[in-house]
Amino acid sequence: MSLVSAKEMLETARKEGYAVGQFNINNLEWTKAILTVAQEKKSPVILGVSEGAGKYMTGYKTVVAMVKSMMESLNITVPVALHLDHGSFEGAKACIDAGFSSVMFDGSHYPFDENVDKTKEIVKIATQQGISVEAEVGSIGGEEDGVTGTGEVADPEECRKIASLGITMLAAGIGNIHGSYPDDWKGLDMGVLKEIGETTNNIPLVLHGGTGIPDDMVAEAISYGVSKINVNTEKQLVFAAAVRKYIEDGKDKVGKGFDPRKLLAPGVEAIQNVVREKMDLFGSTNKA
Ligand code: 13P
Numbered sequence: 001m002s003l004v005s006a007k008e009m010l011e012t013a014r015k016e017g018y019a020v021g022q023f024n025i026n027n028l029e030w031t032k033a034i035l036t037v038a039q040e041k042k043s044p045v046i047l048g049v050s051e052g053a054g055k056y057m058t059g060y061k062t063v064v065a066m067v068k069s070m071m072e073s074l075n076i077t078v079p080v081a082l083h084l085d086h087g088s089f090e091g092a093k094a095c096i097d098a099g100f101s102s103v104m105f106d107g108s109h110y111p112f113d114e115n116v117d118k119t120k121e122i123v124k125i126a127t128q129q130g131i132s133v134e135a136e137v138g139s140i141g142g143e144e145d146g147v148t149g150t151g152e153v154a155d156p157e158e159c160r161k162i163a164s165l166g167i168t169m170l171a172a173g174i175g176n177i178h179g180s181y182p183d184d185w186k187g188l189d190m191g192v193l194k195e196i197g198e199t200t201n202n203i204p205l206v207l208h209g210g211t212g213i214p215d216d217m218v219a220e221a222i223s224y225g226v227s228k229i230n231v232n233t234e235k236q237l238v239f240a241a242a243v244r245k246y247i248e249d250g251k252d253k254v255g256k257g258f259d260p261r262k263l264l265a266p267g268v269e270a271i272q273n274v275v276r277e278k279m280d281l282f283g284s285t286n287k288a
Helices: 007-016 028-041 051-056 060-073 089-098 112-128 156-163 190-199 215-223 233-248 265-282
Strands: 020-024 045-050 080-087 102-105 132-137 141-144 147-149 169-172 205-207 226-231
Touching: 007 020, 007 226, 020 080, 020 265, 028 045, 028 060, 028 265, 045 051, 045 060, 051 080, 051 089, 060 080, 060 089, 080 089, 080 132, 089 102, 089 112, 102 112, 112 132, 112 156, 132 156, 156 169, 156 190, 169 190, 190 205, 190 215, 215 226, 215 265, 226 233, 226 265, 233 265
Parallel strands: 020 045, 020 226, 045 080, 080 102, 102 132, 132 169, 169 205, 205 226
Antiparallel strands: 141 147
């Protein structure tokens, strides 16, 4: 199966009350780990690529070629969307040109009217080519220079306006944060999320900052219309811990244990376990 837009998989998820995971990729190992688990779990999946990760992998065209070839050689038959995560206006256009099947244009840092205008333009270009578009209102907090910002909670009226522009899915800041949550985190603002869910015409909602959100909050968020949940940091943490353990146990010094295919294997396995767990938690297992 070739890459698909995220539209159908997310609209089905919204209707049936579950969420599809967006799992960010950084390289071949991560891509292979996530695709094989999606196939094993019979789950639709969204591969997220940040602009930084795209650059790291030497460009969006390399990413498209790698993902498509890998899907063919691994015989992946579940629906897979290749999605730009937090794209700039130029980045979104570049990914559309390179063959991504889905893009996020994150205009949340612009004044609202500018966010609307730029989102509209991306929607126009993407829709002609059957590519799904994610927009953002409010902002997702996160750590910068050791300080964790809480982000800006989205205004439901602004969400309603952006949702009417023909976008496929909407990310709204509701107290969620990229990276690990601080001990004094107040949790997701369920009141605002519920209101956004009720005023945005059943559009699939996106929950960023999926790392470390308690299971019951995830379930509640899904009940208000969250149909896509992004997970990145949790995979990075388990990958690093597993590779660290391998080296600290001295396994790279035994036989050919220094072979990168052996050295990275525990990290890959750790990522796969996280993806399996999330697919079960989000309810996307057996939905492909
Ligand atoms: P985490 O890194 O907190 O899991 O968030 C991922 C994300 O939202 C990517 O857009």
